[in-house]
Amino acid sequence: MIMDAVRTEALPRAFYDRPVLDVARDLLGRVVVHTTDDGDVAARVTEVEAYAGPDDPGSHAARGRTPRTAVMFGPPGHAYVYFSYGMHWCANLVCGPEGTASAVLLRAGEVVSGLDLARSRRPAARRDVDLARGPARLAAALGLDGAQDGADLCAPTSALRVLDDATASSSRGPGAVVTGPRVGVSGPGGDGELFPWRSWLAGEPTVSAYRVAAPRRRRAGSGASTTTDEESTQ
DNA sequence: GTTCCGATTCCCT
DNA sequence: GGGAATCGGAACC
Numbered sequence: 001m002i003m004d005a006v007r008t009e010a011l012p013r014a015f016y017d018r019p020v021l022d023v024a025r026d027l028l029g030r031v032v033v034h035t036t037d038d039g040d041v042a043a044r045v046t047e048v049e050a051y052a053g054p055d056d057p058g059s060h061a062a063r064g065r066t067p068r069t070a071v072m073f074g075p076p077g078h079a080y081v082y083f084s085y086g087m088h089w090c091a092n093l094v095c096g097p098e099g100t101a102s103a104v105l106l107r108a109g110e111v112v113s114g115l116d117l118a119r120s121r122r123p124a125a126r127r128d129v130d131l132a133r134g135p136a137r138l139a140a141a142l143g144l145d146g147a148q149d150g151a152d153l154c155a156p157t158s159a160l161r162v163l164d165d166a167t168a169s170s171s172r173g174p175g176a177v178v179t180g181p182r183v184g185v186s187g188p189g190g191d192g193e194l195f196p197w198r199s200w201l202a203g204e205p206t207v208s209a210y211r212v213a214a215p216r217r218r219r220a221g222s223g224a225s226t227t228t229d230e231e232s233t234q
Numbered sequence: 235g236t237t238c239c240g241a242t243t244c245c246c247t
Numbered sequence: 248g249g250g251a252a253t254c255g256g257a258a259c260c
Binding site: 083084086 | 252253254255256257258
């Protein structure tokens with residue numbers, strides 16, 4: 001993809017100030033850019049996941065507002081970057097009206113600019129399609145960490161922003177967007193309800209393979225290990 | 235103060 | 248396909 005300097009304007013806040021599922025869908029195919037002293041890395045978003053506020057049991061906001069989740073409860077158009085598993089950063093984009101506490105997790109992308117820098121940040125990636133295949137990988141490739149938590153995506157000088165690229169939506173035809181449920185979390189309307197939490201671009205090699213979060217082994221001692229084995233692949 | 239567990243990834247089999 | 252690595256937030260006592 002050619003990065004046209006004329007089109008590097010960031011999406012306006014109004015883009016994020018909409019229902020979370022609309023924002024999630026419209027983010028697909030768009031390019032997120034992070035500028036650092038080392039340079040720019042840009043990635044085309046290929047997979048996202050929606051988190052629909054405090055009523056969403058799978059959301060960090062479900063337990064109410066805490067110092068950690070404060071950004072989610074704030075105004076739209078800001079980044080919510082959190083640390084997970086003691087080693088990974090994951091990036092969300094806050095959306096909906098202030099107080100909604102909904103956000104879109106960037107699950108996967110295709111690095112389209114700054115490939116060398118992205119490779120240096122992701123030495124474990126064997127192929128370029130693996131550079132940003134997965135939420136923590138995407139954050140790593142972009143060079144995102146806690147320093148970007150709360151960052152304003154819409155400020156004129158913001159280092160982190162999503163480009164307002166008119167070709168983004170045209171690069172995906174009708175039906176190119178696929179949606180699927182999260183596993184382990186029932187929909188707001190009750191068990192079994194299919195809610196399009198996750199959406200991705202069909203046929204993209206950078207879409208992360210879906211895996212059910214495997215219950216990790218308890219700390220030594222707990223003999224009764226009821227392993228709930230469930231497998232699911234897309 | 236202490237314990238539990240996670241919106242994951244990597245490496246080995 | 249399975250297990251280990253690793254640390255901070257939030258719940259619990």
